[in-house]
Amino acid sequence: xxxxxxxxxxxxxxxxxRGLDLQALDVQPGQCVLLxxxxxxxxxxxxxxxAGLIPHLYHGELSGRVLVDGHRTADTPLWQxxxxxxxxxxxxxxxxxxxxxxxxxxxxxxxxxxxxxxxRDRLEAVLDRFGLQxxxxxxxxxxxxxxxxxxxxxxxxxxxxxxxxxxxxLSMLDTTAVEELxxxxxxxxxxxxxxxxxxxxxxxxxxxPGLRTLPLDQAGSxxxxxxxxxxxxxxxxxGLDVSHLDVRLGRVTVLDDLGFRAAGGQVVAIxxxxxxxxxxxxxxxxxxxxxxxxxxxxxxxxxLAxxxxxxDMQLFNATVRxxxxxxxxxxxxxxxxxxxxxxxxxxxxxxxxxxLSEGEKKRVALAIALMRRPAHGLLLDEPSLxxxxxxxxxxxxxxxxxxxxxxxxxxxxxxxxxxxxxxRLLLMTRAGFVADGPPAEVLADREAxxxxxxIVPDWLPEVRP
Amino acid sequence: xxxxxxxxxxxxxxxxxxxxxxxxxxxxxLALCLGASLAVMLPLERLAIFMGLYLLLLVWARLLxxxxxxxxxxxxxxxxxxxxxxVAVSLDLAVIVTLRVLLLAGIFSLVVSTTTPGExxxxxxxxxxxxRYAFSISLAxxxxxxxxxxxxxxxxxxxxRGALPGRARRLAKLPRxxxxxxxxxxxIVLTTRRAWAITEAxxxxxxxxxxxxxxxxxxxxxxDWGLVAxxxxxxxxxxxx
Numbered sequence: 237x238x239x240x241x242x243x244x245x246x247x248x249x250x251x252x253x254r255g256l257d258l259q260a261l262d263v264q265p266g267q268c269v270l271l272x273x274x275x276x277x278x279x280x281x282x283x284x285x286x287a288g289l290i291p292h293l294y295h296g297e298l299s300g301r302v303l304v305d306g307h308r309t310a311d312t313p314l315w316q317x318x319x320x321x322x323x324x325x326x327x328x329x330x331x332x333x334x335x336x337x338x339x340x341x342x343x344x345x346x347x348x349x350x351x352x353x354x355x356r357d358r359l360e361a362v363l364d365r366f367g368l369q370x371x372x373x374x375x376x377x378x379x380x381x382x383x384x385x386x387x388x389x390x391x392x393x394x395x396x397x398x399x400x401x402x403x404x405x406l407s408m409l410d411t412t413a414v415e416e417l418x419x420x421x422x423x424x425x426x427x428x429x430x431x432x433x434x435x436x437x438x439x440x441x442x443x444x445p446g447l448r449t450l451p452l453d454q455a456g457s458x459x460x461x462x463x464x465x466x467x468x469x470x471x472x473x474x475g476l477d478v479s480h481l482d483v484r485l486g487r488v489t490v491l492d493d494l495g496f497r498a499a500g501g502q503v504v505a506i507x508x509x510x511x512x513x514x515x516x517x518x519x520x521x522x523x524x525x526x527x528x529x530x531x532x533x534x535x536x537x538x539x540l541a542x543x544x545x546x547x548d549m550q551l552f553n554a555t556v557r558x559x560x561x562x563x564x565x566x567x568x569x570x571x572x573x574x575x576x577x578x579x580x581x582x583x584x585x586x587x588x589x590x591x592l593s594e595g596e597k598k599r600v601a602l603a604i605a606l607m608r609r610p611a612h613g614l615l616l617d618e619p620s621l622x623x624x625x626x627x628x629x630x631x632x633x634x635x636x637x638x639x640x641x642x643x644x645x646x647x648x649x650x651x652x653x654x655x656x657x658x659x660r661l662l663l664m665t666r667a668g669f670v671a672d673g674p675p676a677e678v679l680a681d682r683e684a685x686x687x688x689x690x691i692v693p694d695w696l697p698e699v700r701p
Numbered sequence: 702x703x704x705x706x707x708x709x710x711x712x713x714x715x716x717x718x719x720x721x722x723x724x725x726x727x728x729x730x731l732a733l734c735l736g737a738s739l740a741v742m743l744p745l746e747r748l749a750i751f752m753g754l755y756l757l758l759l760v761w762a763r764l765l766x767x768x769x770x771x772x773x774x775x776x777x778x779x780x781x782x783x784x785x786x787x788v789a790v791s792l793d794l795a796v797i798v799t800l801r802v803l804l805l806a807g808i809f810s811l812v813v814s815t816t817t818p819g820e821x822x823x824x825x826x827x828x829x830x831x832x833r834y835a836f837s838i839s840l841a842x843x844x845x846x847x848x849x850x851x852x853x854x855x856x857x858x859x860x861x862r863g864a865l866p867g868r869a870r871r872l873a874k875l876p877r878x879x880x881x882x883x884x885x886x887x888x889i890v891l892t893t894r895r896a897w898a899i900t901e902a903x904x905x906x907x908x909x910x911x912x913x914x915x916x917x918x919x920x921x922x923x924x925d926w927g928l929v930a931x932x933x934x935x936x937x938x939x940x941x942x
């Protein structure tokens with residue numbers, strides 16, 4: 237069904253991802269292959285090769301061959317390949333093309349040239365199968381991440397491709413949405429679809445029937461911080477006090493009378509379903525979101541730097557050094573050296589930041605936030621998104637280092653393996669926090685997780701108090 | 702530019718399901734647009750008559766509040782236009798230019814508040830606009846809110862790192878060229894990436910297929926022919942009588 241033979245690909249610009257080398261891959265109907273590896277090892281590139289987007293949309297250097305259902309991708313028009321290999325991308329929001337869920341699914345069916353009655357039948361079947369009937373008239377762009385990923389999968393599978401390629405489909409989903417998606421994928425595999433998944437979060441996929449894992453090389457592993465660099469200067473002890481916090485976006489109340497306290501010197505993780513207001517809370521703490529209620533740190537307005545999900549929103553300077561030092565009054569170059577060393581950016585100081593990999597850009601964004609030396613700490617919005625295990629470990633080391641120096645690190649995350657490493661875990665719902673305490677205690681509170689609409693997956697390693 | 706103008710306020714309008722024009726063929730609504738675009742060239746007295754008729758149409762179509770909201774968003778532009786024309790040329794010109802902009806803004810809201818991007822795309826296809834362009838136009842139309850959101854997010858991200866002045870300081874001094882670079886470079890990068898992601902997503906679902914067959918159908922009913930005949934007759938009367 238899907239055969240790869242001595243495949244190699246290099247992007248036209250050497251600054252882009254590192255490309256790909258793969259000797260062989262063979263996937264038969266009803267088989268499922270997981271391509272695992274660190275950032276930059278070529279997972280997304282391989283996914284694009286399998287779906288035919290490379291070489292049809294990317295004009296790099298391709299050698300070897302990929303056969304999909306007997307058709308060589310390099311010689312077959314993309315629209316014909318798309319009938320044989322469907323692809324679901326990492327960011328569900330970025331792949332939404334239509335104004336309603338219904339139109340999103342119909343788009344791909346129209347391109348198959350099907351009769352109207354067939355399109356209608358397939359549309360209804362796929363809406364039922366993925367539980368989307370109630371959402372059919374909604375705008376896909378304004379659904380939650382989990383719902384969007386279900387729509388994306390529905391839109392592709394409605395075309396009945398014998399091969400399905402998924403590029404990091406779990407990275408933006410909470411645990412409940414992950415479990416739902418994995419259940420749908422298991423159904424597809426049992427139904428005879430050949431499924432190839434490129435993913436960092438490999439644990440949830442282990443229960444897919446007949447899963448084969450193919451590790452890609454370690455070319456992208458990130459450099460570790462050298463030993464002997466000075467730690468950040470300690471700050472005076474303080475407490476962050478949030479009380480009666482109300483935030484309204486238009487007519488919608490996002491945060492309602494929210495309150496909590498956190499002491500400096502902690503790493504605090506906030507977990508909750510998509511759309512409960514986690515990012516809004518961080519924006520309010522950073523002073524970016526108009527709100528009612530009080531937010532005080534040591535009796536004054538907090539000085540917390542925020543690192544956003546998407547680093548591309550901040551990068552515009554010619555070099556990494558200029559980017560990190562931009563508009564920093566009297567920059568402390570010792571602090572700068574500590575940051576670039578700790579974040580593994582030493583070799584990239586003269587590189588344009590927009591040419592870095594996503595993981596590297598994220599570390600530049602972190603350096604930008606910390607270069608200002610925020611007095612009270614750091615706010616991280618989904619810091620592990622799209623990051624491999626090495627990057628996550630590096631991030632936690634930095635967070636712990638800041639906490640040891642008395643600063644507060646507050647992060648929102650869907651990644652429970654990351655949240656489990658924090659000093660404190662807050663479980664958030666639309667009504668506020670339903671559990672608060674050390675991760676081991678909170679993760680054991682099944683009632684609270686049920687109330688939050690989330691599940692603690694079986695694969696999560698046991699966290700000891 | 703301040704983003705408080707767009708904060709929590711989508712650029713595009715919600716669909717007004719209760720409007721009779723919601724059931725009209727998009728091609729008839731495009732004919733209305735075309736008629737209104739011709740009417741802006743009428744002299745002041747006739748333009749005023751057309752505006753009166755247009756207001757009646759908005760009342761019938763239950764779209765007066767929507768059109769008023771859209772015009773209200775343009776209040777500063779309209780005021781500036783009026784004052785400049787009045788001071789620089791004459792009161793007559795100020796009135797006619799302002800009425801023209803009002804009419805065009807209103808007619809835009811009439812179409813967008815009663816037509817989905819999918820219907821709009823289908824209408825363009827039926828009018829023999831190549832599918833590739835019809836698809837791109839409808840996609841651009843539905844992405845307006847998204848672009849506004851991204852612009853706001855970039856603004857906040859840059860403000861949080863101190864690359865842009867805060868609200869109080871913004872009032873005290875004009876933004877510098879470098880501040881605009883801090884906004885526009887990420888905006889271009891994000892827009893380009895989004896465009897590329899859409900291209901990939903569309904191609905992965907057979908966008909270029911020569912066998913494409915539209916699922917939804919359009920049909921001109923009595924209401925649609927009535928609208929087309931009405932706008933044609935009105936323009937003809939106002940031009941030739």
